[in-house]
Each structure stands twice: as C-alpha cells, then as structure tokens.
Amino acid sequence: MTAAGVTLITTLLTGAGVSLKWAVYGASLSNDLLDKTVTFLLVRAILIALPRRTAARYPAADRALGRA
DSSP, rough: HHHHHHHHHHHHHHHOOOOOOHHHHHHHHHHHHHHHHHHHHHHHHHHHHHHHHHHHTTTTHHHHOOOO
C-alpha cells in the first residue's frame, strides 16, 4: 500500500469518528502488517520453488524452510 492508501484509511477512520492520532496509528500499523505479510509469503513461495540443487548452494534457504 502506498502513502495514498494510508491516507485513504486515515480519512475513513477519522470520518468514522476516530481521533486523528489513532487513525494514523491504525492505518500505519495495518499497512505495515499487510506489507510484511505479503513480503513473507512471496519470499516463502520463491524458496519453496527453488530446486533442491540450487537451494543447497544457500544453506539459509534450507534452514528457512525447515529442511536443514
């Protein structure tokens, strides 16, 4: 989500009666959680798709997937 997305959520929350401080906090927190979750799932999918032979060159990849 971009800054425009955070602004939109902040605007919606303030329109619903939430104070500006808490609206900004809530919008930023939800943005961070969403961003980190998408990033984690993308990296995990890439690691799972790696052939074992390629993953063997990167010991952290096998450890991250619980294979080591």
